[in-house]
Amino acid sequence: xxxxxxxxxxxxxxxxxxxxxxGKGRVGDETRKRVIDYAETHGFTPNSIASSLARxxxxxxxxxxxxxxxxxxxxFFQECLxxxxxxxxxxNYDVLVATIAEGDISVLKRIVSNRKVDGILLTRxxxxxxxxxxxxxxxxxFVTVGSSSDSNIVxxxxxTLNACKGLTAETxxxxxTRIALIIGPLEYIVNQDRLDGFTSAFxxxxxPIEDAFIVKGVTGGKAVKDAVMQAVxxxxxYILCGDDFICAKAAEQLSAxxxxxxxxxxxxxSDVIRDYSLVDSVVNVDVRSYxxxxxxxxxKLLEHEPVEQKTYVSHNILNYH
Amino acid sequence: xxxxxxxxxxxxxxxxxxxxxxGKGRVGDETRKRVIDYAETHGFTPNSIASSLARxxxxxxxxxxxxxxxxxxxxFFQECLxxxxxxxxxxNYDVLVATIAEGDISVLKRIVSNRKVDGILLTRxxxxxxxxxxxxxxxxxFVTVGSSSDSNIVxxxxxTLNACKGLTAETxxxxxTRIALIIGPLEYIVNQDRLDGFTSAFxxxxxPIEDAFIVKGVTGGKAVKDAVMQAVxxxxxYILCGDDFICAKAAEQLSAxxxxxxxxxxxxxSDVIRDYSLVDSVVNVDVRSYxxxxxxxxxKLLEHEPVEQKTYVSHNILNYH
DNA sequence: TGAATTTGCGCAATCGGTTGCGCAATCCTT
DNA sequence: AAGGATTGCGCAACCGATTGCGCAAATTCA
Numbered sequence: 236x237x238x239x240x241x242x243x244x245x246x247x248x249x250x251x252x253x254x255x256x257x258g259k260g261r262v263g264d265e266t267r268k269r270v271i272d273y274a275e276t277h278g279f280t281p282n283s284i285a286s287s288l289a290r291x292x293x294x295x296x297x298x299x300x301x302x303x304x305x306x307x308x309x310x311f312f313q314e315c316l317x318x319x320x321x322x323x324x325x326x327n328y329d330v331l332v333a334t335i336a337e338g339d340i341s342v343l344k345r346i347v348s349n350r351k352v353d354g355i356l357l358t359r360x361x362x363x364x365x366x367x368x369x370x371x372x373x374x375x376x377f378v379t380v381g382s383s384s385d386s387n388i389v390x391x392x393x394x395t396l397n398a399c400k401g402l403t404a405e406t407x408x409x410x411x412t413r414i415a416l417i418i419g420p421l422e423y424i425v426n427q428d429r430l431d432g433f434t435s436a437f438x439x440x441x442x443p444i445e446d447a448f449i450v451k452g453v454t455g456g457k458a459v460k461d462a463v464m465q466a467v468x469x470x471x472x473y474i475l476c477g478d479d480f481i482c483a484k485a486a487e488q489l490s491a492x493x494x495x496x497x498x499x500x501x502x503x504x505s506d507v508i509r510d511y512s513l514v515d516s517v518v519n520v521d522v523r524s525y526x527x528x529x530x531x532x533x534x535k536l537l538e539h540e541p542v543e544q545k546t547y548v549s550h551n552i553l554n555y556h
Numbered sequence: 557x558x559x560x561x562x563x564x565x566x567x568x569x570x571x572x573x574x575x576x577x578x579g580k581g582r583v584g585d586e587t588r589k590r591v592i593d594y595a596e597t598h599g600f601t602p603n604s605i606a607s608s609l610a611r612x613x614x615x616x617x618x619x620x621x622x623x624x625x626x627x628x629x630x631x632f633f634q635e636c637l638x639x640x641x642x643x644x645x646x647x648n649y650d651v652l653v654a655t656i657a658e659g660d661i662s663v664l665k666r667i668v669s670n671r672k673v674d675g676i677l678l679t680r681x682x683x684x685x686x687x688x689x690x691x692x693x694x695x696x697x698f699v700t701v702g703s704s705s706d707s708n709i710v711x712x713x714x715x716t717l718n719a720c721k722g723l724t725a726e727t728x729x730x731x732x733t734r735i736a737l738i739i740g741p742l743e744y745i746v747n748q749d750r751l752d753g754f755t756s757a758f759x760x761x762x763x764p765i766e767d768a769f770i771v772k773g774v775t776g777g778k779a780v781k782d783a784v785m786q787a788v789x790x791x792x793x794y795i796l797c798g799d800d801f802i803c804a805k806a807a808e809q810l811s812a813x814x815x816x817x818x819x820x821x822x823x824x825x826s827d828v829i830r831d832y833s834l835v836d837s838v839v840n841v842d843v844r845s846y847x848x849x850x851x852x853x854x855x856k857l858l859e860h861e862p863v864e865q866k867t868y869v870s871h872n873i874l875n876y877h
Numbered sequence: 878t879g880a881a882t883t884t885g886c887g888c889a890a891t892c893g894g895t896t897g898c899g900c901a902a903t904c905c906t907t
Numbered sequence: 908a909a910g911g912a913t914t915g916c917g918c919a920a921c922c923g924a925t926t927g928c929g930c931a932a933a934t935t936c937a
Contacts, residue, residue, distance in 0.1 A: 237893055248917045253895060260896080263915055280669035284614065285893035287605045288922045295652070295672075302638060313634040317623060320655045324663055329672055331616070332651050334641045342645055348601035351616075351650055456827060483804070483828070490811050491833055506777060507804070507828065512812055558923055569887045574925060581926080584885055606923035609892045 236279050245269060256281060295329050296533055297352035299343060299366060301359050302334040309479045309505050311522055312358065315380065318526025319356060326534045328353075340369050347375050354537045356380055356529055360390075360424050378533040380526070382424045382545075389536060391529040391546045395425055395502075398518045398550050399432030400439075402500055403475065405516065405552060407440050411473040415448040415466035417459065417485065418477035426451070429477050429502075445469065453477075459484035467494050473515075474499040479507045486511045504553060516554040524548065557600050566590060577602060616650050617854055618673035620664060620687060622680050623655040630800045630826050632843055633679065636701065639847025640677060647855045649674075661690050668696050675858045677701055677850055681711075681745050699854040701847070703745045703866075710857060712850040712867045716746055716823075719839045719871050720753030721760075723796065723821055726837065726873060728761050732794040736769040736787035738780065738806065739798035747772070750798050750823075766790065774798075780805035788815050794836075795820040800828045807832045825874060837875040845869065 238256075242249045247266065254260035255270035256279075262270075273279075287293045298319055300312050316332070323330045331352050333342050343366055346352055354376035357366055360383045367388060370377045379390045406414055416433045418426045430451070437444050447469040450462040463485045466474055474489075474497060476482035482501035489497055490513065498515040501508055503522060508514055525548045535542045559577075563570045568587065575581035576591035577600075583591075594600075608614045619640055621633050637653070644651045652673050654663050664687055667673055675697035678687055681704045688709060691698045700711045727735055737754045739747045751772070758765050768790040771783040784806045787795055795810075795818060797803035803822035810818055811834065819836040822829055824843060829835055846869045856863045 239893080249894080250896075250918080251916055253893095254916090257895080261913090261915060266915075278669075280666075282609075282893055283670040283672055284605060284608045285922090286895075288603075288609050288924085289893080289895040291922070293605065300634075302641075310631040310634060313621075313631060313637075316634075316653065317655055320623075320653060324654075329667065329670075330653050332637065332641060332653050333645075334638055345601075346650065348599070349604040349650075351604055480827070487808070487832060506801070511808060560923080570924080571888080571926075572886055574923095575886090578925080582883090582885060587885075603923055606892090607925075609894090609923080610925040612892075 236277060237282070241270065241273055241277075241279060245273060253281075291350075293351060293353050294327060295331050295352045296323060296530065296537075297331045297333060297346055297355040299355060299357050300332060300334050302336045309503065309507050311478075311503070311505070314505070314522040315358065315526035315529075318523040318528070319530040320526075321523075322527045322530025322534065326531075328530075328534060335366065338365060340366050343369065347373055354378070354533050356533055360384075361422050362424055362427070363422070376533070376536050378529055378536060380529045382428065384424060386544070389532060389542055389544055391525070391532050391548060393518075393520050393525065393550050394547045395428035396432040396435075398502070398520075398552070399429045399475075400436045401432075402516065402518055402552055403433050403436035404440065405554075406473055406475065406500065407436065407442065412442055413445075413448070413470060413472040415450065415462075415469070415471035415474045416477075417450045417453055417462045417466070417474060417481050419454055419481075420452045426477060433475065453481065456484045460488040463488045464492070467492075467497065472497060476501045479503045479505045482508045482514065482517075483511065486513045489513055514555055516552055518550050519553045520548065520550045557598060558603070562591065562594055562598075562600060566594060574602075612671075614672060614674050615648060616652050616673045617644060617851065617858075618652045618654060618667055618676040620676055620678050621653060621655050623657045630824065630828050632799075632824070632826070635826070635843040636679065636847035636850075639844040639849070640851040641847075642844075643848045643851025643855065647852075649851075649855060656687065659686060661687050664690065668694055675699070675854050677854055681705075682743050683745055683748070684743070697854070697857050699850055699857060701850045703749065705745060707865070710853060710863055710865055712846070712853050712869060714839075714841050714846065714871045715868045716749035717753040717756075719823070719841075719873070720750045720796075721757045722753075723837065723839055723873055724754050724757035725761065726875075727794055727796065727821065728757065728763065733763055734766075734769070734791060734793040736771065736783075736790070736792035736795045737798075738771045738774055738783045738787070738795060738802050740775055740802075741773045747798060754796065774802065777805045781809040784809045785813070788813075788818065793818060797822045800824045800826045803829045803835065803838075804832065807834045810834055835876055837873055839871050840874045841869065841871045 238249045238252050242252045252270050255262045255267045320330050333346055335342050356378055358380040360379045360381045362384055379388055382392045383390050418429050421427055448471055453459055453462050459481050474485055476485055476499055479501050482499055485499050499513055500515050501517045504517045504519040528548050532542050532546055559570045559573050563573045573591050576583045576588045577595060641651050654667055656663050677699055679701040681700045681702045683705055700709055703713045704711050739750050742748055769792055774780055774783050780802050795806055797806055797820055800822050803820055806820050820834055821837045823839045825838045825840040849869050853863050853867055
């Protein structure tokens, strides 16, 4: 069934029916009611494609996910995507996902030039960010999930730096000072922030950091275990992990190798690490509402509502012990 | 830039330009080349929305993911989605995701009646499957990722039953007979299959199963740990886990509680369990190519190519020990 | 060489909504 | 009561591609 059918059935014009259903434009109360009733009882839904063509709006948002990030990871993206979907559904948008390989923005280009989406959510910001640069010059509205080094970009993020700083500070107060930090590649801004938070907590406490305690660029289970052993060898009494995947691996390695007295903390607090006995405290981030916030910000941007240049998603530190 | 621009610029009609670019219809070689060159140098891409309207095809496939499944899980969906995206990109499709809450198919209805997708991929089939029933009566082409109890439905699956049977049989051969099985809710067909595979391996080996060894309906870390302790109490000497999440939790629980001599095996072989020392063997499923196969099957269906009613994704059993 | 195909291309309708403009009819003003 | 403002609705032109049909020119066939 299409608009014309309803129009002729009700003795109205297509325009009036359209206005009645969309709620925009002047339509008499009586007429509007008749149209809506008819549409509902006959299960009419406007064809969104036709609507898109006429309005130059798709009501789709694109979510770009780097393909490498899919493996070796905690379920960060699926959880985040879930939040995005919730936000989208709330505002009558749909979600298109695209995975892009490192440095290859051809898929992104295709979606954009195809006009399949109104705006884009970029997950996992790199220090050198080709997708973001492309979208900027192409004038496509977008929001990054996670910080961007470019302060003109609208971004939604947990305050990673302060979270890590707080976690480190708390740990220092427990009179643990031989704290090791295990994080992923510094190409990712989030890891930069973790490092900065870590070091600045030490600075504020007036305590020195040993180089051997900072292990950067760790990816994959094997690397985590090596990093743990390096920290243990350097006589660390505490390990701060960049995310839950690292944390889970670290916990396993510590108990497997029979090391005693070393406790760990982590980020995100997903189910991957839930109930690990060695986990001392964790920065708790509700990844789902993180995605939700990002989705809402993008939609606000698309509907020309005012948005903050940077939105911080709340986090808190949970102490298991 | 639109078709008309190229047409007037090149002194051709819109139709000819359209045909030249789409490659369908009769166009002179010379003319076709001119059009394509012009389009390429000026970066023209046809507006997919307009094209969709005219062709009644969106070139989008919808992926439906149950929202509950997002938490408490291994990164199954993001990995699977990745494969779907690959298949889609290969055939010039895009991927729309929708999360639906248990029993609530309103979002699904919206997408379908909106005509935003040409077909749908249903992940996680339940024994009672409302989404599938809805799609069937709505005559929307779809494929299930995982088995369906309805044999008219096109489905892509790992041969879970035989995989689990094989794994069980191998374990029995290691002269372990006190094998416990820990799986999720039987509402999911995949868990039914695991159970069936498990029991049929026992039957073929002519060995009895103790009821206490089968723990069904396990969800969440706590439930896994309870299940493990139940198995240990019943003097199980081996634990077969339904998926990697269960496996990881089981491994942790076993080492935390200092139980010796009990080894475990699992499904999927994602990085969550990589390198766990207690893991003996694992059914290795490449979830990404699983998603890829599902995507390709759906696209074949959409393009009216012949498809198998049931496609099995390959798996193999890895022995770590 | 004349008839029958085939080829290359344009015309115009179509996909199904949206929206600016215009015109009556109705509603306030004072 | 008269003038202006507002309301309700229809007309028709879009949005940007696709495609059946038709026609002239080129090609093939007998």
